[in-house]
Amino acid sequence: MLTLIGVAVVVIGFVLRINPLLVVTVAGLATGMASGLGPLAVVAAFGKAFITSRYVAIVWLVLPVIGLLEHAGLKERARAVVAGIGAATTSRVLLIYFVVRQITAALGLTSLGGHAQMVRPLIAPMAEGAAENKYGELPKKIRFWIRANAAAVDNVALFFGEDIFIAIGSILLIKGFLDQNGIHVEPTQLAIWAVPTAICALIIHCTRLLLMERRLRRDLAAGQDSE
């Protein structure tokens, strides 16, 4: 049971809103101690795990060029493009991005998206621009809500699209694990059985995106009438 001390630290830390870096470090050190390592060995184990996980941070290499383009007005241009399309609404912008992201992920093109590369510089400004176009200046709360939705679209479409592609990490993990347990499955079969859930995800999330426009209209139309 002592092994679970790290889980407890994480839950308590997140609930009390202590700095997550500190929470995770304490949880890691506590878990290591609970499994019988000495203090220095725990620090070494944590250091080693951190160093071998560096590949997670490679995405930050996009920041110089994204920053440069933002400085030159990339977000403003993304907004202007959407403003020029009369039929563009926040719902439709996000809906189109959802479908494109899910289909390309299903074809294995999972890198055609991402929060730093696509959502911050392009998708979020477009979604905001579409709302501004219809309803004028947006209250901060609505602006933040639209941005959060743009990030959510990237996640949901990616998660429930990529598993249809046979060479993706999760399918290979499933195959490897079942092989070890003496059960042999075909990656194509695993991919096919990911399709029902992918369709459900498409229906559920796109319905919610369509409902977004109703909430925007309800919350913002009052302000527009008074103009």
Next chain:
Amino acid sequence: MITLEHIYWLSGLMMAGVAIVNWRDRSNRRRFNNTAFWGIYAITFLAGTYLPDVVNGFLVIGMVLVASIRGLSQSSRESSTKEEREASAKRWGNRLFIPALAIPIVTVLGTVVFKRVNIAGMPLVDVKQVTVISLAIATLIALAMGMAMLRPPASAPITEARRLLDAVGWAAVLPQMLAALGALFAVAGVGNVISGLAQRWIPLDHPAAVVTTYAVGMAVFTMIMGNAFAAFPVMTAGIGLPLIVQKFGGDPTIMAAIGMLSGFCGTLMTPMAANFNIVPTALLELPDENAVIKVQIPTALVLLGANVLLMNFLVFRR
């Protein structure tokens, strides 16, 4: 051959540049904290492979102490005004999209092309890491295109990277930290303890109860670990294979496919999946760090319900 190590050097150089820009910026009241944080991070990229594990461990602890006890801050200087950016957007028009879209396109092309390029019998890039290396190369090509087009001062890429990285702040390091925690959890056997608890406390003598426990367990355990990949082997070895497949004769392919996707529903609901849920709130400058999770919870719960139903209907059919 280009390996991950070279990409780490590149990341290290960028982090070092960010540290130096912060050090020279007097408008940031905690500039030395930022310098120390990104400076130490730079060392872990540049020298992490060669330093002893215990030194790396203390470097990480140093970063965490700087970020959590004294805190990081941002430069109070804006690099451009809204009017300047709007004028520039008018001037450059849709050409601004070219370097931005070059990043995903070159990354995708790279994953296809680099696998086949050999120089003197050696592959050009480490084939196992081709996606990450392609992404890094794509950012360099996009940066070159942006520099050639916009002709900003040579220091602009680093000062702009500094602006964005400081906006994200310590959250930039959180995904890597959580990946490290997941590795420690795995070594300590956290998963086995949890699946043992589930088996002891949940009545598992009816197929529907087992299927529901497996799917919901995947989601909950993924929320704890922050990663469905960590939850899958534990839940499947603990509940899926012995009960769904062996006891009740379920189809392992369908169980595994839908089980993994049930785990992904959990990923949508946890701050532990920081790169998907917490980092975007920092990138999009949202005041509530749970804003993305809150938007995702309804979809995740309905979809998890759909997965439970799908698995119940499909897994025992053959």
